[in-house]
Amino acid sequence: MSRHFRRAVIGIAVAVLTFLGLAGPASAHGFTSTVYVHVTEGEDNRIRTKLELEYDLFVVSAADYEKDDTLFRTGDAAFESGDTAGQAAALNARARSAVAYATERFSVVSGTENCTPTQVGGFTMGRREGVPYAVLQLDWACPQGGGERQVRSALFPDSEGYVKGVKTIATYQLDGLSGSAALDAAHPAFSLEQPWYERFWEFFRLGAEHLLTGIDHILFLLALIAGSRRLREIVLAATSFTLAHSVTFLLAALGLVDVPGRVVEPVIALSIAVVAGWHLWRIRLRGGHATDLEAGGGHFSLDRAGWTRLGVVFCFGLVHGLGFAGALGIETAWSWTLLWSLLVFNVGIEAVQLAIIALVFPLLAVLRHRAPTAGLWVTGALSAGVAVMGLVWFVQRVFGI
Incomplete structure (x- = not known):
């Protein structure tokens, strides 16, 4: 040679x-994040969703959404100190901004009509892989006979410039049905009545993309x-x-x-x-x-x-x-x-x-x-x-x- x-x-x-x-x-x-969602039966025939959102990312995004850096500064101080109570308090003090950001990008749809969300309780805190996560519970009132119910997520899009390739991992137990789904920018919605093969294809695709990226x-x-x-x-x-x-x-x-x-x-x-x-x-x-x-x-x-x-x-x-x-x-x-x-x-x-x-x-x-x-x-x-x-x-x- x-x-x-x-x-x-x-x-x-x-x-x-x-x-x-x-x-x-x-x-x-890469610098990304994962949103976790669990969908269950709510009261009065409503649908309840439990959202888990990476805390520091949620605070920054919500503050930017409302053009209010008070939430960012308060939340950032609580994050740096590791004060769980302070983190929850920062979100609850600006609950309107935080919930508005979340429900603008996450929704439950019945047929062609959007269901109406109501926050249940205040924000609480949890952890995922050692990272603080904010927990937000919402009840969704859907019109009767509206048609197929879907969950849609566009939380923390690439356009915000903070993270890229955010995925939403959802599980649900509703009306005798149970399942799981993986959402991203290319596939932002799933049906609560989706066939098993569609749900499995989503996870097959997610696994393939995960290794490739x-x-x-x-x-x-x-x-x-x-x-x-x-x-x-x-x-x-x-x-x-x-x-x-x-x-x-x-x-x-x-x-x-x-x-x-x-x-x-x-x-x-x-x-x-x-x-x-x-x-x-x-x-x-x-x-x-x-x-x-x-x-x-x-x-x-x-x-x-x-x-x-x-x-x-x-x-x-x-x-x-x-x-x-x-x-x-x-x-x-x-x-x-x-x-x-x-x-x-x-x-x-x-x-x-x-x-x-x-x-x-x-x-x-x-x-x-x-x-x-x-x-x-x-x-x-x-x-x-x-x-x-x-x-x-x-x-x-x-x-x-």
Whole structure:
């Protein structure tokens, strides 16, 4: 392989990784937020919704909506002090502004007519993944015989400039029906009478989008692919990763696991660096000989090192599963409906994971077969870049940079 070609290959790999690094912030999934909604029977045939909204984001957005920075300043002071009572008091003191903001962007519709909301009690506070959340309960009076009932959410849109890609995770138990749904800007509404396959499609799509937009998870997968010479190796590694994060997902759904994001996120970043560094270590161990590493010699059958690698991947997969679970705020005990939706979410993740493997691994396999030295340099450069990004993210997440 010529020196110019080698430099070009390394340059391309570095450029791709730089782009991914710039596209992906220190947080695993970008500066975003999740709204949680539970829909139940209210009094006098009304529909009751319980909204959980990230507190500091809600305060800023509501203050901007009313052009009243009093709410922002009071709420910000309460947020900084961690005073739960003060946080609730700040919202209750400006309840008109806060409720107006929420009901302007969140609604219940019966047929073509909007239902009328009434706040139930005052604002209270809760927590999701260690973050303060404001709890707002509303009763909705809907016209009789109005038709199909829908829930619509456009809370915290991108246009406000505070966060991007906000998702609303909704569950409902109403008139003998139960279900769950995932809403975003592209799919802002769901029917309380929606068929099961529509509900499952929403979670499949959400799972697929979650992996595609989770740059750190993609880099982890690329590190696995770069370090696998044979199809059997990547299949075993991907299966180990899948089983691990599925286990964590189920434990979270059962309410048996609750690990703060401030712990999960740095470990995810560290896992990227470790798995990428594993391949670099193998290159150094073999003296950088392409014939050993890339041509498919017998040195790398599933020996002790291979089983150790699978064990490491499995352990880190458990942590990634906590990251996937955290994306949906899974902290409460499961229901069968929510559990099935979460499993479909997981299937969406696996579909994208398999698609990435099917796209990238054959290209590397052909390169390794036709030009072993080039394959070595490409996978080495890819692993080095991924390892660096993982370490950078690890430092950023540990120190909150």
